[in-house]
Amino acid sequence: xxxxxxxxxxxxxxxxxxxxxxxxxxxxxxxxxxxxxxxxxxxxxxxxxxxxxxxxxxxxxxxxxxxxxxxxxxxxxxxxxxxxxxxxxxxx
Numbered sequence: 001x002x003x004x005x006x007x008x009x010x011x012x013x014x015x016x017x018x019x020x021x022x023x024x025x026x027x028x029x030x031x032x033x034x035x036x037x038x039x040x041x042x043x044x045x046x047x048x049x050x051x052x053x054x055x056x057x058x059x060x061x062x063x064x065x066x067x068x069x070x071x072x073x074x075x076x077x078x079x080x081x082x083x084x085x086x087x088x089x090x091x092x
Contacts, residue, residue, distance in 0.1 A: 032038045066073075073082075 029038075029043070033040065
């Protein structure tokens with residue numbers, strides 16, 4: 001099996017697992033809300049907190065990948081654009 005196929009199979013298996021987990025979570029949540037063990041507002045609050053944490057983690061990982069790949073930043077590109085403009089003015 002080719003590497004691409006293995007990656008695709010892993011992705012599809014992960015997606016299937018996520019769907020199964022979501023279905024179980026939906027059933028559990030529905031039961032908790034019906035019993036009054038938890039409120040929708042509480043869940044929304046926890047969801048907002050989790051979202052902030054996930055955004056921080058993703059941002060950090062993106063920065064790590066960006067550094068590892070040694071890609072130009074927006075500031076790098078802007079600086080190069082200024083230098084190119086200055087050079088174009090000199091040769092005109």
